[in-house]
Amino acid sequence: MDKILLEQFTAIFADDEYRTSNHISLLANASAFIMELVPDLNWAGFYLWEDRTAQLELGPFQGRLACATIANQNGVCGTAFAQQKALRVANVHEFAGHIACDTATNSEMVLPLTVDGQKMGVLDLDSPKLARFSEQDQEILTALTQKIGALISNN
Numbered sequence: 397m398d399k400i401l402l403e404q405f406t407a408i409f410a411d412d413e414y415r416t417s418n419h420i421s422l423l424a425n426a427s428a429f430i431m432e433l434v435p436d437l438n439w440a441g442f443y444l445w446e447d448r449t450a451q452l453e454l455g456p457f458q459g460r461l462a463c464a465t466i467a468n469q470n471g472v473c474g475t476a477f478a479q480q481k482a483l484r485v486a487n488v489h490e491f492a493g494h495i496a497c498d499t500a501t502n503s504e505m506v507l508p509l510t511v512d513g514q515k516m517g518v519l520d521l522d523s524p525k526l527a528r529f530s531e532q533d534q535e536i537l538t539a540l541t542q543k544i545g546a547l548i549s550n551n
């Protein structure tokens with residue numbers, strides 16, 4: 397993964413065609429952008445925190461059908477959200493509590509999404525490759541997730 401991804405994201409989402417104050421539309425296009433430009437993914441999308449049900453609920457994504465809800469602190473997503481830290485799992489089959497949505501997934505990276513310091517949810521990336529995500533990938537996707545949060549904040 398290359399840092400140019402961040403420049404591409406900034407350029408594309410500054411375009412009038414993709415600018416929107418609708419957060420779901422923005423996250424839908426962000427998941428499409430990630431799925432298209434990040435190699436070796438089988439799933440890319442968002443789980444959003446819902447106060448009403450006190451759990452993560454499925455947001456915009458690209459990939460196969462996925463579980464609609466993730467209980468608080470469950471799975472890789474719930475753990476990353478609860479701890480508010482990025483999680484890189486080299487082999488999901490060795491992660492206790494991993495929730496298998498797509499059996500093709502072998503490694504996973506989850507990044508917390510915050511807006512104005514408020515927890516909004518997570519960005520979840522799955523790959524069929526073992527140990528797909530490097531430390532540099534984590535840095536780039538963390539910066540991308542911050543850009544998504546800033547776009548939501550500014551709209």
Ligand code: SME
Nearest residue numbers: 462471472473494495497
């Ligand atoms: N594997 C995730 C669940 C979401 S799917 O990967 C899309 C987890 O363990 O939280």
